[in-house]
Amino acid sequence: MSASNATKVFAPETVLKNRKVNAEQVAQRKAERAELTKKRAETSKVIFKRAEQYLQEAIQAERALVAARREARATGNFFVEAEPKVFFVVRIKGIMKMPPKPRKVLQLLRLLQINNGVFVRVNKASLAMLQLVLPYVTFGEANLKTVRELLYKRGFAKVNGQRIPLYDNSVIENSLGKLGLICVEDIIHEIFTCGPHFKEANAFLWPFKLSNPNGGFSGRKVRNFIEGGDTGYRGDFINALVRKMN
Incomplete structure (x- = not known):
């Protein structure tokens, strides 16, 4: 009997279903990882901007405090510190x-x-x-x-x-x-x-x-x-x- 006339062997239906499910799960995990990576990158940008904003606010507050103290000293007044929060x-x-x-x-x-x-x-x-x-x-x-x-x-x-x-x-x-x-x-x-x-x-x-x-x-x-x-x-x-x- 020639090779072309040999009986073909088909994979069981359950094996084919498992392969399909596994392929779908792999694709889903890849999509989730890509989405998570994208979200983390966006969050990192937001965090960086917030940290920069907080730093600028702290610097401005410190400068305003120093200026107020100098002004009080220059005018001969007393500077009352803000109550602690x-x-x-x-x-x-x-x-x-x-x-x-x-x-x-x-x-x-x-x-x-x-x-x-x-x-x-x-x-x-x-x-x-x-x-x-x-x-x-x-x-x-x-x-x-x-x-x-x-x-x-x-x-x-x-x-x-x-x-x-x-x-x-x-x-x-x-x-x-x-x-x-x-x-x-x-x-x-x-x-x-x-x-x-x-x-x-x-x-x-x-x-x-x-x-x-x-x-x-x-x-x-x-x-x-x-x-x-x-x-x-x-x-x-x-x-x-x-x-x-x-």
């Missing part, structure tokens, strides 16, 4: 001999461990809470550099009760994208300026776990900062402390 609060003492009320306040502030730090919006309620835990914490106004370093070095997100590192902007976009927050720079800007979505952005961040400061504390945790100790309000000096602990 956000404090960075660090817990520096344990729970030994701690009354129930301060312990509860520390829980509400999410300061569950020594060297934990959180951002707190400054208002009447938060000031009253800080007054109750004054012997156990220190706080002040964090500048833009400190906020940025905290998020990039120690920033973790709280997603479904899990502590997730901020390794990708998609973590932020998936949780806060509906609020217009899609990247780390958005979170930094929202926290530093105490923006309209400060509450959501702050709740999204896991409390910062800092280290003991280089060189240690002054050793006077029973005294207030203005008395040469470590606790209580320390204004701009909180930035130097955070850098030692970051």
